[in-house]
Amino acid sequence: MSFAAPAALVALVLLPLAAGLYWLLERRRRRDSERFANPALVPNLVRQRPGWRRHVPVALMLVALAALVLGLARPHAAVSVPREEATIVLAIDTSRSMVATDVKPTRLAAAQKAIRTFAKKVPKQYRLGLVSFGDVAYVVAPATANREVLEAALSALRPGEGTALGDGIARSIQLARGARSRDGERPPAAILVLSDGAQTQGVLQPLQAARRAQRLRIPVYTVALGTDQGVVEVPLPGGLVQRVTVPPDPATLRLIAAQTRGRFYAAPDGASLDAVYEELGSRIGRKTEERELTAAFAGAGAALLLTALGFSAAVFGRIP
DSSP: OEESOGGGGGGGGHHHHHHHHHHHHHHHHHHHHHHHSOTTTHHHHSSOOOGGGGGHHHHHHHHHHHHHHHHHTOEEEEEEEEOSOOEEEEEEEOSGGGGOSSSSSOHHHHHHHHHHHHHHHSOTTSEEEEEEESSSEEEEEEEESOHHHHHHHHHTOOOOSSOOHHHHHHHHHHHHHHOOOTTSOOOOEEEEEEESSOOOSOSSOHHHHHHHHHHTTOOEEEEEEOOTTOEEEEEOGGGOEEEEEOOOOHHHHHHHHHHTTOOEEEEOSHHHHHHHHHHHHHHHTEEEEEEEOHHHHHHHHHHHHHHHHHHHHHHHSSOO
16 A cells, blocks of 8 residues: 555554554543542442443544544555456467367367357457467467357367467557557457477567567467377378377466566366366456555545444443
8 A cells, every 4th residue: 555645654653643642541540539539439429430431432532533643644555346348368379289188079179169158258349359379370269359269260260280379469469559449549459379298380489479468568478288198190101000198288388478477377177177267257357456545435434423423422322
């Protein structure tokens, strides 16, 4: 929390002084009553001592004054608020390794399911685009708020061969930059990359594409899908089949996320992948803003003052 008028906080030093003065007056009042009356007769002269209740109004007033002083200092705090508009490009790896069944039913099918979960999580007005990258990176769905377009493109994805990760990020940047809001401005953009391996095809290297996203202030969130037990079958001449292990390679994805101020996630199975996309839907769908809290502190102070007055009137029949 920060304050636009911190000089007002100096008034807080008066509150301990006021509390100390109240304690001295209470002590003096008790001493005077003991001086002029026999302590054994006090219970017969006074109905019932209010005990701790007599301190409640004063305590509430002191807290109320503290809240009012903080309000005068014009406090500001970073709060999480929903984004009104955003463009999110979903970049999905469609290389051969995505047919591995270590993530059920396949890595690609699990990724498609997770993206559907994500699309339901983010606000409906957000534009979602889809880029696939195998040997080549393609825009398979433009950035649009029409979820039917995204669903049709998502269902049509088919696995290819290699992994052009750098080109996939570059194509995603182009798609994100091309989106415009209703007033013609570029809305905030983010890229969400799901892949299971290192680059094997393409022109642009992944970290080169990450530097481009960094310059444009587009965060890239990355998800590494799969386990070390992932296997695909590669056909060989003569009808033979070679079983190839395809463990995920998270190192590059981790660097991409760190360089662009995104975040890296590991998803070894379908359940964790769904959880990742669920969290990303909340994370990308919100932003942090500085908000002035003067009204909140002033309202709290006024409410506490009224509570103190009401308590005193109800319990003691008078207002302090």
